[in-house]
Amino acid sequence: MASPSNFVNIVPRVGFVSLGCPKALVDSELILTRLRSDGYEIAPNYRDSDLVVVNTCGFIDDAVRESLDAIGEALAENGRVIVTGCLGAKTAEDGANWVAQVHPKVLAVTGPHATDAVISQIHRHLPQPDAERPIQKRTPTPRTSDQSMIEFDPGVKLTPPHYAYLKISEGCNHRCTFCIIPSMRGDLVSRPISEVVREAEALFKRGVRELLVISQDTSAYGVDINYRTEFLDGRPARTRFADLAEALGRVASDHGGWVRFHYVYPYPHVDEVVGIMADSRYSNVLVPYLDVPFQHAHPDVLRRMKRPANGERNLERIQAWRAVLPNLTVRSTFIAGFPGETESEFQAVLDFLTAAELDRVGCFAYSPVEGATANALSGAVPSQLREERRDRLMAHQADISSRRLARRVGTQERVLIDELVWLVGDEDPDDAPGEPTAIARSTADAPEIDGVVRVILSANQMRELRVGQFIDVTITAADEHDLEGRLT
């Protein structure tokens, strides 16, 4: 590996490995954006990189293993590695940095959401092409009569061009006993509403069609800054979830896009957001979809988990939301086998799923995370039983999801094309040409985690359509996960 001094007159190249959740992906996007403006190039492989940054995840043990493997691989393949992200914040028992202990050859380690610290380490170990060169700053564009906002550069995005994650806050004020995120990312810090809305507008102008709003706790947006009031287009707007929903609804409506909300806890004020989604001005732009991570349904387990909104009447709340917004999709995740979970507490989850008829559900078998306070709880459930409960939960939900999807057969829906492919069926011979198909998503499907709508096309339609285009389809078939449709 050449030393940085060999690169005085050529552009330094940084390799980047991004692991973890959408929030970590946004951290990667911020770092890459700064690198680009500082004059670095992003290398496509280890060999062409002068240094590699690994953005890690430390959420569950599997993620920790994957992150450690990625660091090991980067060290073996390149040798010059800087580590950032959630795992980078972990400390060993003696208070030293844990990653640096496991991989002592890494050049530097920072925690999550630490763009400045990562950039300064990169500058230190791989100097900018010309240290005298001023860093390119965002220059405010003068206002004109038809331009109410300052142009915002949303920077590098790692998602396909037609959708993007929009992070509205960092950190979390809760202390769920199975989670170590607050110890890694700190308490809630909300971005100002004007900045979030400017970024949304810039992304739509760039061609994004779907914005996925993410945070650790979207319902808590603005609580840390007392729901500060700002001005958007001359109108007052508070830094709070409902005002943000309305503002994003206006921007999406102006640009023909969609907005989807993730990590929403079922607090009473979410009712207001559901009302805004149902408002005819926003009904095609704020998609009727809420990702609500319930994690459990039994009040005692929720208390042991110290979950936000653990005293809320979640079933009644979902029913009230559906009364206002009948086509609302509710997705959630659950943990099976949390310490002390009895068979009847687990049964409460199955009963809740039956009654709530959630549309999409994911489930993890509980896995202890180093440093989490849940590790001190008594009544550990044997790992085989945790897995068995996870499988039972998923089998139970499969019937519910199938029923919910089957109800949509015959309806007309708007979908967003993710891919255009010649689809070859499992039964088809290897040399079969395949069927022209749009792999699309409806309002009920977030990318990566939910299902898809496969739209069978003619060859002509295939030629005319584009990825990132909205099309209207009639749903013709359903299974437990996906739908099929034809152009309307």
Ligand code: SF4
């Ligand atoms: S709400 Fe709970 S699970 Fe989510 S980040 Fe905060 S502490 Fe972790």
